[in-house]
Amino acid sequence: MGEEKGMTQMLKGCSLSDKLCFISHQQYEIIIIPVFLVGGSLIILGVILWLFIREKRAQQQTTGLQGTAPVPPVRGQNGEAGGREGSVFVPLKETSVESLLQTSTEALAKLQIPREQLSEVLEWICNGNCGAIYRTKMYPGDPAKSKDVVLKVLKEPARLREIQDFLGRIQFYQFLGKHQNLVQLEGCCTEGEPLYMVLEDVAQGDLLSFLWTCRRDVMTMDGLLYDLTEKQVYHIGKQVLLALEFLQDKHLFHGDVAARNILIQCDLTAKLCGLGLAYEVHTQGTITSTNTVPLKWLAPERLLLRPAGIRGDIWSFGILLYEMVTLGAPPYPEVPPASILQHLQRGKTMKRPSSCTQTMYNLMKSCWRWKEDNRPSLRELCSRLETASRTADDKAVLQVPELVVPKLYAAVAGISVTSLSYIYSIL
DSSP: OHHHHHHHHHGGGSOTTOSOOOOHHHHHHHHHHHHHHHHHHHHHHHHHHHHHHHHHHHHHHHOOTTSEEEOOOBBOTTSSBOOOTTOOOOOOOOSSHHHHHHHHHHHTGGGBOOGGGBOSOOEEEEEOSSSEEEEEEEOOSSTTOOEEEEEEEOOSSOOHHHHHHHHHHHHHHHHHOOOTTBOOEEEEEOSSSSOEEEEEOOTTOBHHHHHHHHTSSOSEETTEEOOOBHHHHHHHHHHHHHHHHHHHHTTOOOSOOSGGGEEEOTTOOEEEOOOHHHHHHHHHSSOOTTOEEEGGGSOHHHHTTOOBOHHHHHHHHHHHHHHHHTTSOOSSTTSOGGGHHHHHHTTOOOOOOTTOOHHHHHHHHHHTOSSGGGSOOHHHHHHHHHHHHHTSOSSSBOOOOSOOOHHHHHHHHTSOGGGGSOOOOOO
């Protein structure tokens, strides 16, 4: 009876003379079901397309020039974005080179070195970002007493903006002050062109080259020991941490901690160099797109172009420990540089090298925790290194039989071959 009443109501709209009458509720069932099916399919396709685009963007972020990527924005110690706090950038108010040099010379009066104190005999080292870099001698006061220094010369002719940048780098080093584990600024010559930046000379060269030499069967060479023990690895690592703590106290971070950016002295004193990224972040609040760093040393947040901070340096420090204990092996040797982000996203890390103790490997893995807040602080890491150093082996020499082929190393590490030569890249 209920069905008959419902049918009667639906047929009220039909005339007795109509030969054909459609029942409307049957039409709706035929239309609505396909609409739901089509709509659901479109939603699924949209989700798939979104996931595909996101994956492509992640791949593009990790594909830089020869395994390098641009540096992301900076974050402060509390996680906030960094900026120009305490900026030492030379203001570009002057419209001529002469007026700019006059203004800067007054600001850098305490750093000025008379040019006659510098020897005219120059030993070319390499070409840096600002110009040629030489080794020479300086004769401060007593002509009989000379001092080896490194001379960074601003290339000529230089534009007003290039001069401003060069002067800003000198002022930045003046702002930093002195630290035993940072390369020291001796002074400058900026009263006229060519402009000079005078730096202390660490003649033994970079740590990466030293590690490669340790692979050879050589006991000593030019007064420098070419044997490295586990205890000495901790010794060098602690000095790097002290330099990073010094930068952190000034609300800075390094951005490219690696063996190639550490200089080594005869007594195994380590001096952190390559402060160009710290300078640009401090003065401009960002990094220019032309400045790139090798992907395999970067923390995940850096690879994802998220704001960077000191915790990214801690990740890179773990890579540095790996470099030292393997005597200069490239990180992730089985992973192409452009695929490193996907490798890390799968939760994979480097395996323990045969020459590495479990204690040191645990230190490395603590630096490689995905979440920044889960990594140890610089102070905590320094304390753990001191503890490990007390029981570390100081007799057994680290040994790796294979010699390094620079071109092969560069391809695996994702860096240019030219950057492997001795480069005094302080700023």
